[in-house]
Amino acid sequence: MDNTHQNTTTPLQLALAWGFVGIPLVLGVIQTLINSMQLFR
Amino acid sequence: MGVLSFLDRDHTIAEPGYSRWMVPPAALCVHLCIGQAYAFSVFNLPMTKLIGITQAAPNDWKLTDLGWIFSIAIFFLGVSSAVFGRWVEEGGPRRAMFTAACCWAGGFFLSAIGVYTHMLWLIYLGYGVLGGIALGIGYISPVSTLIKWFPDRPGMATGMAIMGFGGGAFIASPLSVWLMSKFSTSTHVGVAETFIVLGVVYFFFMIVGSIIVRIPAPGWKPQGYVAPTQSKGLITRNDVFVYDALKTPQFWLIWWILCLNVTAGIGVLGQASAMSQEMFPGHITPVAAAGFVGLMSLFNMGGRFVWASTSDYIGRRNTYFVFMVLGFFLYCAVPYTGSIGSVVGFVCAFLVIISMYGGGFSTVPAYLRDMFGTRYVGAIHGLLLTAWSMAGIFGPVLVNYIREYNVTHGVPKAQAYNTTMYIMAGLLVIGFICNFFVKPVDKKFHMSESDDRGVEPVGMRAGARA
Numbered sequence: 001m002d003n004t005h006q007n008t009t010t011p012l013q014l015a016l017a018w019g020f021v022g023i024p025l026v027l028g029v030i031q032t033l034i035n036s037m038q039l040f041r
Numbered sequence: 042m043g044v045l046s047f048l049d050r051d052h053t054i055a056e057p058g059y060s061r062w063m064v065p066p067a068a069l070c071v072h073l074c075i076g077q078a079y080a081f082s083v084f085n086l087p088m089t090k091l092i093g094i095t096q097a098a099p100n101d102w103k104l105t106d107l108g109w110i111f112s113i114a115i116f117f118l119g120v121s122s123a124v125f126g127r128w129v130e131e132g133g134p135r136r137a138m139f140t141a142a143c144c145w146a147g148g149f150f151l152s153a154i155g156v157y158t159h160m161l162w163l164i165y166l167g168y169g170v171l172g173g174i175a176l177g178i179g180y181i182s183p184v185s186t187l188i189k190w191f192p193d194r195p196g197m198a199t200g201m202a203i204m205g206f207g208g209g210a211f212i213a214s215p216l217s218v219w220l221m222s223k224f225s226t227s228t229h230v231g232v233a234e235t236f237i238v239l240g241v242v243y244f245f246f247m248i249v250g251s252i253i254v255r256i257p258a259p260g261w262k263p264q265g266y267v268a269p270t271q272s273k274g275l276i277t278r279n280d281v282f283v284y285d286a287l288k289t290p291q292f293w294l295i296w297w298i299l300c301l302n303v304t305a306g307i308g309v310l311g312q313a314s315a316m317s318q319e320m321f322p323g324h325i326t327p328v329a330a331a332g333f334v335g336l337m338s339l340f341n342m343g344g345r346f347v348w349a350s351t352s353d354y355i356g357r358r359n360t361y362f363v364f365m366v367l368g369f370f371l372y373c374a375v376p377y378t379g380s381i382g383s384v385v386g387f388v389c390a391f392l393v394i395i396s397m398y399g400g401g402f403s404t405v406p407a408y409l410r411d412m413f414g415t416r417y418v419g420a421i422h423g424l425l426l427t428a429w430s431m432a433g434i435f436g437p438v439l440v441n442y443i444r445e446y447n448v449t450h451g452v453p454k455a456q457a458y459n460t461t462m463y464i465m466a467g468l469l470v471i472g473f474i475c476n477f478f479v480k481p482v483d484k485k486f487h488m489s490e491s492d493d494r495g496v497e498p499v500g501m502r503a504g505a506r507a
Contacts, residue, residue: 007058007060008056008057008058008059009058009059009060009062009063013060013063014060014062014063017063017066017067017253018062018066020066020070020246020249021066021069021070021073021205022066024073024212025069025073025205025208025211025212027212028208028210028211028212028214028215029208029211029339029342031211031215032211032335032338032339033335033339035331035332035335036332036333036335036336036339037332038328038329038331038332039325039329039330039332039333039336039388040332
């Protein structure tokens with residue numbers, strides 16, 4: 001069976017799913033990056 | 042059992058047109074939550090002042106007693122991933138994720154009661170045992186599903202999920218500190234309340250992951266993907282039964298490769314702050330050392346994605362050769378950077394080393410898939426994680442005890458880690474030799490089409506093997 005069916009997953013669903021995990025992760029990474037800058041001060 | 046049938050493997054099969062790009066966020070929902078384990082140390086100091094509030098009272102818990110919580114959790118991670126690996130594989134990712142969510146949240150709730158009643162054994166049982174089981178089941182639950190959805194890029198797919206485990210601490214650490222500050226008063230330390238909130242939040246996140254996860258339908262393959270018709274190099278077209286894998290030298294060689302790579306990384310990861318300050322007294326302050334640790338965490342997380350994705354192009358075995366050879370030279374270079382006072386050289390060396398430590402974790406599921414096929418890769422991965430538990434003991438012991446021995450024998454603190462660095466480099470030489478001897482699995486271990494051991498996982502044979 002090939003993946004030739006029309007997508008039932010909408011772009012909105014994909015954006016919500018990735019945003020759900022991506023936003024907290026990016027915020028955490030930015031916070032860590034800010035703290036890490038202390039190494040160069 | 043009508044409600045629970047929602048968790049069955051059969052109810053997890055993707056409908057036509059379901060996007061496989063929904064699966065990595067589902068996996069991240071679990072891995073970002075259980076990755077909190079790396080940030081558990083933020084609770085250690087507050088839990089030594091539960092009675093004394095501003096400073097430790099005589100009846101307060103000692104740091105050494107609290108250190109056991111994390112150790113028990115990591116021990117049960119290895120045990121549960123090995124014991125429940127086959128159950129996870131055959132029961133499907135949704136059931137495993139749901140179980141992990143219940144155990145993870147339950148562990149926090151039990152620990153909250155332990156903090157509230159000041160009974161440490163309840164925290165050992167809650168976060169240590171129950172949380173450790175959640176770590177094991179949760180860690181392996183999405184791995185084989187991702188490999189089946191991404192037969193064209195298995196390294197990248199598992200790298201994304203396992204990157205989440207490295208990144209979980211970035212969310213948990215500031216969140217926990219903020220929650221404790223909100224719940225703490227002048228007469229109370231808000232650890233129990235923080236545990237309850239974290240339990241609720243993590244349960245919600247993990248349940249969302251279990252709801253959106255799907256396994257591919259029988260015969261599914263990515264558009265344009267042409268599966269190889271025969272084994273090529275180390276990449277097999279055949280499956281090996283989970284317990285037969287234990288009889289192969291390949292499993293144990295990869296076990297040692299992972300154990301040695303993790304031992305080399307985990308020892309310095311835990312001691313990075315103290316080591317950097319002692320090797321560069323006056324140059325690296327405690328504040329700068331904290332920044333160094335944060336930077337190492339970022340490279341640990343990034344390395345998980347970058348190295349695993351790279352392995353899709355250069356091959357798993359070659360990726361581990363890079364870890365071993367590059368790691369060897371970098372460990373040998375660390376004492377030299379100390380002797381010439383090169384902070385930049387020291388920092389760069391460790392950032393690359395720690396990226397390869399993370400990369401070792403994320404590349405290994407695809408390595409196992411290459412060697413043993415896709416059918417039981419999750420369960421075999423679970424068995425392999427016992428190497429992590431072992432390395433969790435070896436690594437810190439090597440770094441701490443050798444440093445202690447050197448210091449008590451008059452070696453200056455700035456040079457106390459040199460021996461350890463050379464030992465770590467030596468471990469990577471052994472890892473290189475193990476990797477060198479990895480050859481394709483003997484045909485006698487391959488499962489036949491008529492092999493009826495275990496349950497035939499839906500969507501696997503005709504899918505990934507098509």
